[in-house]
Each structure stands twice: as C-alpha cells, then as structure tokens.
Amino acid sequence: MPALTPTVAELYRTYGASALRRARSILGDEARAQDVVQDTFVSLLARPEQFAGRSAFSTWLYSAVTHRCLNTLRDQGNRARLLDRHADAAAPSGGHGGAPEELAAVRALLVRLPAELAQIAVHYYIDGMTHHEIAEVLGCSRRRIGTLLESLPGHAQEIR
Amino acid sequence: MQRAFQRPSGCLSDLVIDRLIVGELDDAARVEVLGHAAACTWCTARIAELRGEQQAFAAGPVPLALHRPKRRILGLSAALAAAAALALVFLPDRSGPEPEPAPELEDVVRTKGAAHVGLYVERDGKLSPLLSGEHIVPGARVQPTYTTTEPGHLAIFGIDGAGRVQRHYPADAPASAPVRPARDEPLPFSLAFDATPGRERLVAVFCEQAFDTAALERRLADDVAVEPGPGCTVDRIDLHKDER
Structure with a gap:
C-alpha cells in the first residue's frame, strides 16, 4: 500500500508569504516573484530531498528562493538592462526597503557577481541580515561570510 | 555599496x-x-x-499550480499549450483495461466541469502526469491533485491488488473533506509505493454534500461497486506497479 508523506501544499500555505516577500524584495516584480515562489514549492513536490532537514525550513527556504531569484535575474536579461540604466548609480542610503532605484542598482551588481557572493550580498544588502544569520542560512562559517563581504567592494569595482 | x-x-x-x-x-x-x-x-x-x-x-494563497501558463509563450505555442493542458485533465472514469484515447474537443467541452483527480510522478527530475493504465516502479513518489469548478466534498481511497482498502484523504476523519474550486490543486499528501508488484487503484469520490467515508470504505472493502449518486462523481485511476 502507498504510504502517506508530508505535504508541500501545507508548507506553501505556511511559508508562502515569507517566500513571496523575499522574492519581491530581490526581483522588484510581483509576477516574477510569484513565479519564483510557485517554482520553488512545486520543485519540492518533484524533489523533496532538496530539503534535507539539516536546518529549519524557513532557513532553507530563504536560501532556495534567493538562489532562484538570482537565476531569474540572470535568465531574464535584466542584467544588461539594469546595468545600462544604473551603471553610474549613486551609493544607496539607508531606509526601510530602500528606494526603488537604489535596489535596482544593487540588483544590477548582483547578477554579475559569482553565485555564492551574490547570495551573500542579497542577505546582507537587501535583507539586512547579520553575518551570523547569513552563515546559518548558507551553512558556512561567520568568518567566511566576513571574508567574502570584504571582497565585495573589489568585485563591484571591477564590474563597474 | x-x-x-x-x-x-x-x-x-x-x-x-x-x-x-x-x-x-x-x-x-x-x-x-x-x-x-x-x-x-x-x-x-x-x-x-x-x-x-x-x-x-x-x-487565500494564489493556488499552487502544477500547470501554469508560461508568461512568455505567445501565439501558436500558447494555443498548443492550452490544448495540451485541456487534454490532460479529462478522464472522468478511467477504469478499464485500455488507456483512454485522447479526448476530442467535443469531449472536452461536454465533460468540462467534472471533478477529477490528477496524479504526477517524478521522471528525470521533472513532474509528469500519470494516467490510468500506466506502469510505475516501486518507490515511485506520486503527488495527487484535484480539479473541480464547484465547491464540494472529496474522499480518496486506495485499493491494492489484494483488495485491501486504505483511505488516503482525508486520512483521519470519518467524513469527506471540503474542497474549493481549483485546477490541479496539490492535495496535502503524497503517495510512496512499496515494492509489492500488482495493481493499485485509486478511487476519488466528489460530492456536492459531505458524506460518510467510513461507510464508503466498507463498501469498497466488500468489493461493492461504487457508483456516483446524485450530485456525486467517481473518478478511478488504475496503476500497474512493476517489479523493479
């Protein structure tokens, strides 16, 4: 007889809001954000082993959504468009959520960074996470996060 | 930065x-x-x-949809995709030895609105629809979905080759579960098939009103044919579990 296993639909209802918020903040586009969230949860139906249970589901989901958003930015050709538009963007200032043009400048840089560095940059610059929190999400040491963040200005300089 | x-x-x-x-x-x-x-x-x-x-x-989340229109599909591609999606969904009674032929447009229109379940299985890292009559391997993980245009009540049972009946949904309630209108809405469980080869039949009953699942389970266990009563639809899917 088939055995019953845990439900993705319930996870979607419980965690979908935070996933959608994350995707919105990274992509700045409601429709694409919904696509990313749907794809993330549907992929769990096909490959539930993605979430190995080594961390809390929220932590895994933050990382998974960020990864998909970065791929979406790359795939959609936003890179060239945003870079053209914001190549000389001024450095963003603080504030809850940041101004749209500032976030666009951040996204423009993200799509040209190496994958791991881009993910760290999202958590640091867009989410406002601490080194400790980023290390927890990515499953690596705080020292590594610090080292990679220190290397970011150099990468950004090269890209510009 | x-x-x-x-x-x-x-x-x-x-x-x-x-x-x-x-x-x-x-x-x-x-x-x-x-x-x-x-x-x-x-x-x-x-x-x-x-x-x-x-x-x-x-x-009230945006439904988790296994088949969503691609935002960038245009023109003929969109029409073909829509036709393919419609062709996938209509199998109101899928029991019997032969897989049903793909429905004609008239069939789709005539049966449009009938409630039914869908099954999806992972193949090559992607989810593919699983139709009645198809073969599956032990260990396959199958995700059921439901589609209905009207609110109603649903129960799903499994019957293995030895005639044993298991209530899959709702698993721990004596009455059917309410469902709202949705298309290919994933149900809150998946099925993992064991290594015993043989037939597996899924029976899904949709009704306008709530119904007693325990009584229905007993009828299925006694091998009494379950026919749809007024305001009800019965959907059956037969799968053949192969030896690995």
Whole structure:
C-alpha cells in the first residue's frame, strides 16, 4: 500500500508569504516573484530531498528562493538592462526597503557577481541580515561570510 | 555599496521574525525574541506586519499550480499549450483495461466541469502526469491533485491488488473533506509505493454534500461497486506497479 508523506501544499500555505516577500524584495516584480515562489514549492513536490532537514525550513527556504531569484535575474536579461540604466548609480542610503532605484542598482551588481557572493550580498544588502544569520542560512562559517563581504567592494569595482 | 535595507541596530531580522511566526524557534530563542520585541516599537510593528502578511496568505494563497501558463509563450505555442493542458485533465472514469484515447474537443467541452483527480510522478527530475493504465516502479513518489469548478466534498481511497482498502484523504476523519474550486490543486499528501508488484487503484469520490467515508470504505472493502449518486462523481485511476 502507498504510504502517506508530508505535504508541500501545507508548507506553501505556511511559508508562502515569507517566500513571496523575499522574492519581491530581490526581483522588484510581483509576477516574477510569484513565479519564483510557485517554482520553488512545486520543485519540492518533484524533489523533496532538496530539503534535507539539516536546518529549519524557513532557513532553507530563504536560501532556495534567493538562489532562484538570482537565476531569474540572470535568465531574464535584466542584467544588461539594469546595468545600462544604473551603471553610474549613486551609493544607496539607508531606509526601510530602500528606494526603488537604489535596489535596482544593487540588483544590477548582483547578477554579475559569482553565485555564492551574490547570495551573500542579497542577505546582507537587501535583507539586512547579520553575518551570523547569513552563515546559518548558507551553512558556512561567520568568518567566511566576513571574508567574502570584504571582497565585495573589489568585485563591484571591477564590474563597474 | 551600502545596505539597501536597514533595520535599527540590534533589531530582529525578518528571518528571525518569520521563524517566530511559524513556531520554529525553540523556547529559549522565543523568550529572547519576545523580550526584545516587548521593549522595541520597531520590532513590535514589524512582527505585526509580517504576521498579518502570513495570515492573509494562508487564508487565500494564489493556488499552487502544477500547470501554469508560461508568461512568455505567445501565439501558436500558447494555443498548443492550452490544448495540451485541456487534454490532460479529462478522464472522468478511467477504469478499464485500455488507456483512454485522447479526448476530442467535443469531449472536452461536454465533460468540462467534472471533478477529477490528477496524479504526477517524478521522471528525470521533472513532474509528469500519470494516467490510468500506466506502469510505475516501486518507490515511485506520486503527488495527487484535484480539479473541480464547484465547491464540494472529496474522499480518496486506495485499493491494492489484494483488495485491501486504505483511505488516503482525508486520512483521519470519518467524513469527506471540503474542497474549493481549483485546477490541479496539490492535495496535502503524497503517495510512496512499496515494492509489492500488482495493481493499485485509486478511487476519488466528489460530492456536492459531505458524506460518510467510513461507510464508503466498507463498501469498497466488500468489493461493492461504487457508483456516483446524485450530485456525486467517481473518478478511478488504475496503476500497474512493476517489479523493479
């Protein structure tokens, strides 16, 4: 007889809001954000082993959504468009959520960074996470996060 | 490059607040977080905001759809995709030795609206629809979905080759489960098939009103044919479980 296993639909209802918020903040586009969230949860139906249970589901989901958003930015050709538009963007200032043009400048840089560095940059610059929190999400040491963040200005300089 | 999102120094991140809201924090962390929030208006407001978001989403999320139109499909591709999606959904009674032929357009129109279940199985890393009469291998993981244009009530049973009946949905309630109109809505369980070869039949019963699943389960166990009564639809899917 088939055995019953845990439900993705319930996870979607419980965690979908935070996933959608994350995707919105990274992509700045409601429709694409919904696509990313749907794809993330549907992929769990096909490959539930993605979430190995080594961390809390929220932590895994933050990382998974960020990864998909970065791929979406790359795939959609936003890179060239945003870079053209914001190549000389001024450095963003603080504030809850940041101004749209500032976030666009951040996204423009993200799509040209190496994958791991881009993910760290999202958590640091867009989410406002601490080194400790980023290390927890990515499953690596705080020292590594610090080292990679220190290397970011150099990468950004090269890209510009 | 400066941070685009900045919260006051020492305040809670969204990740911590999300984990608080869904109950992932252990007792010590929860006490610490709530202690901070009690003395911090910024965090109190942020917790309320994110909790409201979560509750609103949980109450009426955009349906989790296995088949969504691709946003960039245009023209003929869109028409073909729509036709393929329609062809997949209509199998109101799928029992019998032969897989049903693909429905003609008239069949689709005539049967449009009948409630039914769908099955999806992972193949080559992607979800593929599983139709009645198809073969599966032991260990296959299958995700059921349902489609209905009207609100109603649903129960799903499994019958193995030896005639044993198992109630899959709702698993632990004596009555059917209410369902709202949806297309290919994933049901809150999946099926993992064991290594015993043979037939597996799924029987899904949709009715306008709630019904007694225990009585229905007994009829199935006694091998009494289940026919749809007034306001009900019965959908059957036969799968053949092969030896690995």
